[in-house]
Amino acid sequence: MAPQRTPDSHRRSERSRRAIYDAALALVGEVGYGRTTIEGIAARAGVGKQTIYRWWPSKAAVLMEAFLDMAARQAAEAAGDGDAHGFPDTGDLAADLKTVLRATVDELNDPASQAPTRALTAEAVMDPALAAQFVERLLEPQMRLYVTRLRAAQEAGELRADVDPRTAVELLVAPLTHRWLLRTLPLTHAYADAVVDHALRGMSARP
Template sequence: MAPQKAPDSSRRSDRSRRAIYDAALALVGEAGYARTTIEGIAARAGVGKQTIYRWWPSKSAVLMEAFLDMAARRSDGAGEPAIPDTGDLAADLRAVLRATVDELNDPATEAPTRALTAEGVIDPALAARFVEDLLEPQLQLYVTRLRAAQEAGDVRADADPRVALELLVAPLTHRWLLRTLPLTHEYADAVVDHALRGLTPRP
């Protein structure tokens, strides 16, 4: 009679974590952040709430890790994709801002992003992790592309890439946060056109 294998606790833990991630993201999307609870996440994931408290100190920490995991899975573990460099800066920036619009309007990412953004206002530690783990890697892609454009003579040599990228990213974020007007591809294109008028070298 073949000996029985001992249960693989690491595999069981991975399954539990995945279930908790999925439950947290689903509940925030369905009920909103305020009505999402550790108890609700545990029930949805089919685990005890003590399992969650053993791994995370709060529901915001659960949601943050679930969101980072979702972002990693969407990029297939390849890290942040580079902004294209076709030699046409305007076209490259329009492409990436249009993709950003699509992501911000995607129901799968909109609710957890709004929740983490709002909670970060009152939780400095969460805000710091949100910036360090999620936002900063994305912003660095803009810095890299804008520096390449400077070297090619397409952007003024005296332009600060960190300030310049805010001309592109901040308007989209502002409109998305306030929900005052639709966030569209046409708006993204207009943002690029307006920003580049101030960034391109003048004769």
């Protein structure tokens, strides 16, 4: 008789967690944040709702973690080498910023993530607690990467010393978000490149 193989509980847990992430993102994209429920997520993922409550305290916690996981996977794919936490520093600030903003355009235009991203963005406008989580866990870590790169450019003499890096980040990112939210004009790589060119024209160190 062949020996029985011990079930891999870690692998089973990861499969369940991935199914819950996928279910949560799909539901919030289809029916909105308000109508998404723990029961609905559990049913779609094929798990008991007690499994979800064992890992997360609330619907908001499930969706936030699913959203962060999605963002990390997209960033890893865009990076090409699997490093989702770096920021390119080739010595050419304009090229580095264009690389990152083009990847942002691709993420915002991705059909798989666009609906849940819009749903969570809309809910965050109405829910200060969710907005605080969104900023703390997703936006601020990304903004710090920009700030670090811009400070390095200041030290290298590429940017004026009086430029505030945190404000500069908003000059680069906000136009993309604005165009994506309104959907009145296409969000393209060419637009991202133009944003970088215009921003750097005002921030670059003068000879």
